[in-house]
Amino acid sequence: xxxxxxxxxxxxxxxxxEVILRCVPISNHLYFYxxxxxxxxxxEFLVSFYNNEISxxxxxxxxxxxxxxxxxxxxxxxxxxxxxxDSAMYFCASRVNQPQHFGDGTRLSIL
Amino acid sequence: xxxxxQLGSHVSVSEGALVLLRCNxxxxxxxxxxxxxxxxxxxxQLLLKYTSAATLVKGINGFEAEFKKSETSFHLTKPxxxxxxxxxxxxxxxxxxxxxxxxxxxxxxxxxxx
Numbered sequence: 001x002x003x004x005x006x007x008x009x010x011x012x013x014x015x016x017x018e019v020i021l022r023c024v025p026i027s028n029h030l031y032f033y034x035x036x037x038x039x040x041x042x043x044e045f046l047v048s049f050y051n052n053e054i055s056x057x058x059x060x061x062x063x064x065x066x067x068x069x070x071x072x073x074x075x076x077x078x079x080x081x082x083x084x085x086d087s088a089m090y091f092c093a094s095r096v097n098q099p100q101h102f103g104d105g106t107r108l109s110i111l
Numbered sequence: 112x113x114x115x116x117q118l119g120s121h122v123s124v125s126e127g128a129l130v131l132l133r134c135n136x137x138x139x140x141x142x143x144x145x146x147x148x149x150x151x152x153x154x155x156q157l158l159l160k161y162t163s164a165a166t167l168v169k170g171i172n173g174f175e176a177e178f179k180k181s182e183t184s185f186h187l188t189k190p191x192x193x194x195x196x197x198x199x200x201x202x203x204x205x206x207x208x209x210x211x212x213x214x215x216x217x218x219x220x221x222x223x224x225x
Contacts, residue, residue: 031211056210056212098145
C-alpha cells in the first residue's frame, strides 16, 4: 500500500538556524497538510496546500514558516529561524478523498 | 469552528475486557469523524472513519465506533482488549467540505492490564 514518506526521522538544529522538513505524499493525492505535535500535547494543524497554493493556515503558521511543492513529488516545510518552542514532531499528510494518510513524522529538536 | 473533547486522558482495562474510549465533538455543519492510533515513536494510523454513510463504523483490529448526532458523540469500542492495543488514541473531526483539515482531541492513552 502506498505510504507518505518523511525525511529525516530526527533533525537536531541550533536555535536560529533554518530547517527544511521533507515529505513525499502518495502520488495521486491532491491535498497536502502539515501538522505538529509538541511532546505530550495534541496534534495541531499548521497548513493545508492544494492546487499549488496554501488553502488554509493556522495562527501557528507565522512568517517564519513556509511550504513548497517544488516538483511533482516533494512537499516541504521550511522554518526560517528556529526557536526553542519549535521543538516538536512534525507530521505530513495527504489525501485525495478522506481519510488523510500520515507519514511517520520528523522529530525536530532545537538546541 | 470544530472541536473535539476526549474524556479520560488515561484509560486502563484488563486484557479481554471491553474497551470504551469517549469522544464528543462540536461542529456547526455535518462533520466527518475519525479515530487514529499512535504507537510509541510512530505516526498516526487510521482506525476508522465516519463520512456520513452508516452510523456504525467498523475499523481495523476489531474496533468500531457509532456516530450519534443527538449526543454529538463518536465513542470507540472494542469487545475484548488485547495487549497489542496499548497505544495513544486520537479522535478527530473535519468539515465535510473545503480543505477538510483535521482538528484533534487531546488523546487517550490506553493501558492494557495482563
